[in-house]
Amino acid sequence: MALAIGSPPLPATLLDIGRIYLEPAAALHPRGAEVLARFPHAERIEVPSHWNIPGLHGEEGDAERWLATKRGTLVLGIKKGLGMRPNGRSADFIAPSTSNGCAMACAYCYVARRKGHGNPITLFVNTDAVATAIARHAARQGPKPGPNQVDPRDWVYDIGENGDLSVDAALYGGVRDLVEAFRAMPNAKGSFATKYVNRALLGYEPQGRTRIRFSLMPEAPSRVLDVRASPVAERIAAIDDFVRAGYEVHVNFSPVVVYExxxxxxxxxxxxxxxxxxxxxxxxxxxxxxxxxxxAALHETNLRWHPRAEDLLWQPALQEEKLSESGAVNLRYRHGKKGRMLAVFRDLVARHLPCCRIRYAF
Structure with a gap:
């Protein structure tokens, strides 16, 4: 069966770039020039750093401004830190992010807990440097000594920790750079999660060296919480096509939200x-x-623009505060209750999707 590899333009309701903030060096990089050529009429504003742009990040403005910013604003920068972080859950290592922020505005997003819902996409244009850093790191690791919950054979690098690479791929060729780079690494593969179906990725020829993880939840909560993401049915329908195109396809059941x-x-x-x-x-x-x-902070933020989401997300009787690895105070389901709910969920998967092994759950 022939694969349709063409991708229609991103809908203007998702992205319609009219303003680009850029570090001067980003404009000189071929991938940066590619983006600027794609949006020739966009206003260009040079900034010393992609990270600190007054009035852009944080909680300024109202909901309409946040979503308009995500739709119409893009930031171009150079990725400075190229180190790998050990992980051991979803991946063996977290690779340097080639983007930060997202066109979507999912109500539970952890990036929003840090930078606000108005955080638009920041693309790091030096994807060649990121790919080279990953290849060198993988070469130093040598063969994987044995299977683990991440993968039985390869070192796995998460390349999409802070964004959605399916959307990024519709803006520039940086994602293709990474997929192509992993084809040449005999002991490593890339991995990223997505809530957006970009069928142009079907033409990247990953040859089994890139794992794409489609994030899924039931349709009813998804319609409330997965703001601006592809419908769940569309994500499910894409799985077989991505398998045929040479991707390793997994799923993220994430987040699991408890409600009646x-x-x-x-x-x-x-x-x-x-x-x-x-x-x-x-x-x-x-x-x-x-x-x-x-x-609690994200709860207050959501009440300002999307209170319906908090009917599902804010359940104090079920939740307790817990300090994250980064030192942030988060709310998670209470320890004893969560253990029981995890057991229930594992049983649901065993009964209704017995072909699917659970790599990890928390």
């Missing part, structure tokens, strides 16, 4: 997924299960 009727909704989603997967997809499918992490 949540187990019935997840049962229906898992059954739908089980019925839709081809034999090739079933042979490689694996899942990450991530229960909701929330926070």
């Amino acid at each position: 009727g949540w187990t019935a909704d997840w049962s229906a989603l898992l059954e739908r997924l089980d019925a839709s997967l081809s034999p090739a997809a079933r042979a490689q499918i694996a899942a990450e299960v991530i229960f909701l992490t929330h926070g």
